[in-house]
Amino acid sequence: MELLFYNDRFIDCIEKYTLSEEQLRFTGTPKECIDLSQADPERYSILGMDGNLLVTFFVLHKNEGVKPYSYNKNAILLRAFSTDFYQQGKGYAKQTLKLLPEFVKTNFPEVDEIVLAVNVKNIAAQELYKKGGFIDKGERRMGKKGELIIMSYHLEKVRESRNGEIKGDQI
Template structure:
């Protein structure tokens, strides 16, 4: 598996990326996320490909995007994390999260923390993030879709 910053060569893969209604309760669709990334130079759409198949998608958000979740000016927000419906349950989400710290170090100078917000009802995702080294430091926020647990990974 390899992580890539989005560019136009991945447009077809994004068009064919499938999420269920249940998944969309907790995350944004990559098409919408990419539009936001094109409008905001601090948002970066990231794709995880396994054998040329788009299996996982997420956004990294710097500066204003991370401020509601962290006081650390050197942090970056992981948001809109999803695994394509056809690829769930195969370990791709975990694999991409395990690759993320090195990817951040290589592509985002000065970042020393990855922050994420996970819905309190999304227990499966919480457990995944914990397995991958993210720590619940007790911070809670209210988001558009309910209470959020803020988790951090210190680089």
Template sequence: MELTAYTGQKEYARQIESYQLPDEQILFSGLPATAIKLAEGDPDKYPIFLVDDQQLPVFFILHKNEGVKPYTANDQAMLLRSFSTNFIYQGMGYAKTALKILDSYVHDHFPEINEIVLAVNAANQPAICLYQACGYQETGDVIKTEYGRLLILSKKL
């Protein structure tokens, strides 16, 4: 298994279009096809997939510079956003694997980054537990949105 930057690889198009999330999870993270379209043309957004035997069980965006500023004052931090596991792969440990190898991926591809931050809906207890099990800690900061309170979590690299 490895993390791979999405750069328009045509062999993944069918899997990206068929990536499934339950409605309540789409509310929290959105589908990869939508996030990829939003990332196009933005040099600070990096769509990433966990690839396992040519399958794409996990997707997320790494966002630096302006994207991370609402969440931390650290200009060497990177925001983890749109993190999700394709419904057919949920409960198989893929999300935890992706988060565990993310540190070395960031170190290899973004050596200037010393922190990963994320915002998670306070109602999304399974995600909060997963992030905490992978070393992320609540910063104590909360952002109120129309979808509820977002807790800010951080992991120093």
């Protein structure tokens, strides 16, 4: 499995991507998100691909997108995270979250924190994010669809010790 930035060669995958009514209570469709990303240079539509199969989708949003959820100017917002309805229960969401920190460090080296907002009623997503390393520090906000739990994942900063050894630090 790999994470890729959206481009128009993936349009067929996007058109086949299915979300249930339950999923749509909490997230937007990839098509809507891609339209927003194409109009906003601070939004990046990301595809979780297993071979030629689109299994997960999300958006990374910098700067203005993060401001309602974090004061950290080096944070990025994870939003609109979903798994294709027909691919649920196969571990793809967990795999995506496992790949996410390295993807962010590689493509957004200035970022030291990934932030997300999850609806208090979306228990399954909360559990998934916790298993993926996101922490709930008790922050809450009101969103369009109800109360949101703000969660964050602090990326390790790689530093060199005095003896030349490379060490990772949790921020």
